[in-house]
Amino acid sequence: MEERISVNNVSKGFGEGEARVDVLDGVDVRVGRHNFVSLLGPSGCGKSTLFNIISGLMEPTEGEALVDGSDDRLGTCGYMQQKDLLMPWKKIVDNVALGLMVKGTPRSEARRQADDILERFGLGGFGHRYASEISGGMRQRAALARTFLAGDDVLLLDEPFGALDSLTRLQMQSWLLDVWQESAASILFITHDVDEAIRLSDRVYVLSERPARVVLTLEIDLPRPRPYEMVMTREFAEYKAQAIRYLHPDEPALIDEEVIPDA
Numbered sequence: 001m002e003e004r005i006s007v008n009n010v011s012k013g014f015g016e017g018e019a020r021v022d023v024l025d026g027v028d029v030r031v032g033r034h035n036f037v038s039l040l041g042p043s044g045c046g047k048s049t050l051f052n053i054i055s056g057l058m059e060p061t062e063g064e065a066l067v068d069g070s071d072d073r074l075g076t077c078g079y080m081q082q083k084d085l086l087m088p089w090k091k092i093v094d095n096v097a098l099g100l101m102v103k104g105t106p107r108s109e110a111r112r113q114a115d116d117i118l119e120r121f122g123l124g125g126f127g128h129r130y131a132s133e134i135s136g137g138m139r140q141r142a143a144l145a146r147t148f149l150a151g152d153d154v155l156l157l158d159e160p161f162g163a164l165d166s167l168t169r170l171q172m173q174s175w176l177l178d179v180w181q182e183s184a185a186s187i188l189f190i191t192h193d194v195d196e197a198i199r200l201s202d203r204v205y206v207l208s209e210r211p212a213r214v215v216l217t218l219e220i221d222l223p224r225p226r227p228y229e230m231v232m233t234r235e236f237a238e239y240k241a242q243a244i245r246y247l248h249p250d251e252p253a254l255i256d257e258e259v260i261p262d263a
């Protein structure tokens with residue numbers, strides 16, 4: 001089975017009758033082994049809902065979501081939700097150890113492993129601080145560390161860098177790319193940031209306004225590693241122009257059609 005995640009023709013609505021809201025409309029998404037794939041779409045279009053479905057927290061109204069070919073997917077993905085969900089009354093090390101402890105690892109062993117991963121994630125020495133005592137960038141790294149430590153190698157990351165200033169964000173992208181390259185993880189990543197999606201990914205799905213449909217699938221054929229400077233290349237700009245054209249279909253195209261390859 002090559003695909004780690006297959007979302008096949010998934011639709012989702014909430015509520016009944018007058019109150020019904022259609023959120024996803026026939027969405028297809030694939031993530032292969034050790035792929036990095038992003039979802040790019042307007043606010044409120046249904047991205048987090050799709051993650052809730054893939055993780056098994058919700059069922060689709062129509063279609064199917066499979067992890068490693070199986071519909072029985074609850075507990076098979078590491079899921080970093082949009083809010084970092086660190087518990088402010090617990091030390092960072094205990095927040096990070098939690099992912100292992102809920103899977104049955106004894107506390108002392110979970111703490112030892114949490115200390116190791118905090119070191120690797122550049123948070124060595126901060127384990128005994130409380131979540132409220134570290135910066136936003138550190139909190140997000142700690143939440144990512146917890147997600148990685150739980151040991152799942154299919155990861156759903158919902159806007160993990162959403163709260164960061166642009167400089168920290170660029171550093172975190174580089175750092176995530178390094179961590180991912182050394183791991184066996186397959187990642188599905190949500191972002192609003194076009195540069196971020198293209199820089200990180202093997203493939204980018206652009207979604208429409210709610211109810212979300214996939215309006216563009218971009219295979220990003222740029223070499224790795226991808227230093228930040230790559231955003232200034234012509235190849236990068238062409239991907240970006242295409243993504244923006246589909247994200248903002250009502251805006252007049254500012255860029256000469258010639259530079260944009262056909263969809």
Ligand SMILES: Nc1ncnc2c1ncn2[C@@H]1O[C@H](COP(=O)(O)OP(=O)(O)OP(=O)(O)O)[C@@H](O)[C@H]1O
Nearest residue numbers: 014021023042043044045046047048049050082210
């Ligand atoms: N459990 C639920 N019950 C009812 N409506 C819901 C539920 N979950 C999500 N929705 C609705 O579905 C729509 C899409 O929400 P979702 O959180 O998936 O969007 P999103 O693309 O992640 O947005 P953002 O980019 O702002 O995070 C919203 O209108 C939201 O109110």
Ligand SMILES: [Mg+2]
Nearest residue numbers: 047048049082
């Ligand atoms: Mg969301």
